[in-house]
Amino acid sequence: MKNVLIIFICSSLLISCSTDTLNQSDFEAGDAFTNSDIRVIQLDTMTVAFSTMKFDSIDTSQSSRMLVGKYKDPVFGAVKTASFMELIPSSYFIDIDAEYDSITFLLRPDKYYYNDTLQVNTIHIKQLNENLKPADGVNFYNTSSIGFDEDDLGFLTYTPRPLSTDTLEIKLADTFGTSLFNNLQQKKITTYDEFKNYFYGISVQPGGSDDGSIIGFSLTSNMRLYYSIAGESERTQYSTDFTINTLSPPLPFFNQISTEDANEYLNALTDQEVNLYSSETENLSFIQSGIGIATRLEFPHIKSVFDIQGQGTLLDASLRITPEIGSYNELLTLRDTLSVFIVDQNNELTDQLYSTDGTAAQAILNRDNEEFNDIYYELPLSGYLEDLLSTDLESSDALILLPSNYNSTVDRFVLNTDINTQGTTLELTYAIYDEDE
Numbered sequence: 001m002k003n004v005l006i007i008f009i010c011s012s013l014l015i016s017c018s019t020d021t022l023n024q025s026d027f028e029a030g031d032a033f034t035n036s037d038i039r040v041i042q043l044d045t046m047t048v049a050f051s052t053m054k055f056d057s058i059d060t061s062q063s064s065r066m067l068v069g070k071y072k073d074p075v076f077g078a079v080k081t082a083s084f085m086e087l088i089p090s091s092y093f094i095d096i097d098a099e100y101d102s103i104t105f106l107l108r109p110d111k112y113y114y115n116d117t118l119q120v121n122t123i124h125i126k127q128l129n130e131n132l133k134p135a136d137g138v139n140f141y142n143t144s145s146i147g148f149d150e151d152d153l154g155f156l157t158y159t160p161r162p163l164s165t166d167t168l169e170i171k172l173a174d175t176f177g178t179s180l181f182n183n184l185q186q187k188k189i190t191t192y193d194e195f196k197n198y199f200y201g202i203s204v205q206p207g208g209s210d211d212g213s214i215i216g217f218s219l220t221s222n223m224r225l226y227y228s229i230a231g232e233s234e235r236t237q238y239s240t241d242f243t244i245n246t247l248s249p250p251l252p253f254f255n256q257i258s259t260e261d262a263n264e265y266l267n268a269l270t271d272q273e274v275n276l277y278s279s280e281t282e283n284l285s286f287i288q289s290g291i292g293i294a295t296r297l298e299f300p301h302i303k304s305v306f307d308i309q310g311q312g313t314l315l316d317a318s319l320r321i322t323p324e325i326g327s328y329n330e331l332l333t334l335r336d337t338l339s340v341f342i343v344d345q346n347n348e349l350t351d352q353l354y355s356t357d358g359t360a361a362q363a364i365l366n367r368d369n370e371e372f373n374d375i376y377y378e379l380p381l382s383g384y385l386e387d388l389l390s391t392d393l394e395s396s397d398a399l400i401l402l403p404s405n406y407n408s409t410v411d412r413f414v415l416n417t418d419i420n421t422q423g424t425t426l427e428l429t430y431a432i433y434d435e436d437e
Contacts, residue, residue, distance in 0.1 A: 069215050
């Protein structure tokens with residue numbers, strides 16, 4: 001710990017000397033404090049141990065969207081997402097006089113996208129050839145795998161317009177549609193169990209050679225079977241919808257998310273308990289939602305503030321973290337916030353970090369000087385560090401940074417953790433009173 005900067009000294013009430021500082025903390029001055037000579041110091045080079053860790057898997061059956069696409073990332077490798085789902089018919093009845101027309105799948109973009117939407121994407125609809133049953137009987141994960149037929153039920157090549165397109169309609173094979181129609185019309189399928197045994201579901205896959213973007217689609221997307229009944233003067237068209245099952249436990253839906261050919265540092269993350277410290281990665285730390293790569297924060301020397309003579313109180317603490325210049329652009333965008341979670345010594349996620357006002361803690365992106373490449377995430381930490389200072393035991397927990405919707409996105413970040421060159425700092429405001437002479 002160095003570069004201790006004395007802000008001011010006063011012998012009257014602290015609140016009269018630093019109103020702004022006190023308004024930013026939960027500190028309440030007692031009699032022993034306010035009747036003493038006081039120093040307020042700012043510590044701006046307290047050590048933070050940054051590392052990168054990777055969860056063995058992420059539960060994506062709880063995802064809020066389908067994710068479909070593929071792109072090649074210069075740091076994180078070829079990122080691929082595909083969705084697997086069970087479908088439920090809105091009705092098991094088709095009139096005996098009806099005649100089959102066609103069958104389609106309707107994909108509805110939900111406005112989420114990542115990377116280059118000017119490039120062409122391909123969507124392949126595949127029929128599953130095994131039941132959507134999770135291996136652990138509980139959840140599906142980004143690493144889960146379910147078999148499907150190689151032949152397409154349907155496919156579409158398109159240029160994504162995720163903010164303006166309402167629906168993508170993909171025509172499916174008539175052989176598949178006719179068979180499904182006949183089984184419903186002839187009452188060979190009349191219940192959910194019968195339907196599930198006949199038709200396991202579908203997978204929505206990107207093209208193998210795609211290098212464009214990953215698109216989010218709403219879980220209101222559905223398959224639609226069209227048929228019609230002849231009248232005296234014209235035919236009347238009807239349809240039966242098959243919606244994504246998001247109700248039956250365990251949920252028969254998930255996003256499969258994978259990467260290949262990532263950089264050498266990320267390839268070293270072979271186990272969840274591996275902490276790859278930034279001293280081994282050229283002062284870089286990494287985040288990738290969907291895959292489960294997180295930046296980990298530890299404060300090994302926080303109690304060295306007790307080495308300062310006199311009794312003290314932490315007034316404020318803020319961590320400033322700078323994205324690596326050149327690691328982001330208009331395609332590989334930075335999000336405005338990162339959420340903060342708590343992990344144990346085995347990197348098992350135990351809780352989300354909350355601020356003293358009860359709201360979820362966030363690292364917020366400051367873009368005020370973006371034109372000068374001076375942007376950074378700022379994370380208030382006074383409550384968390386006060387807890388570390390108030391216990392006699394050494395904490396084995398750590399903090400990690402991830403987007404809040406990390407199981408429904410593929411956002412990625414590269415952070416520069418070099419405290420000497422990039423402005424990544426932990427700044428503490430600490431008040432000392434009754435200092436020994």
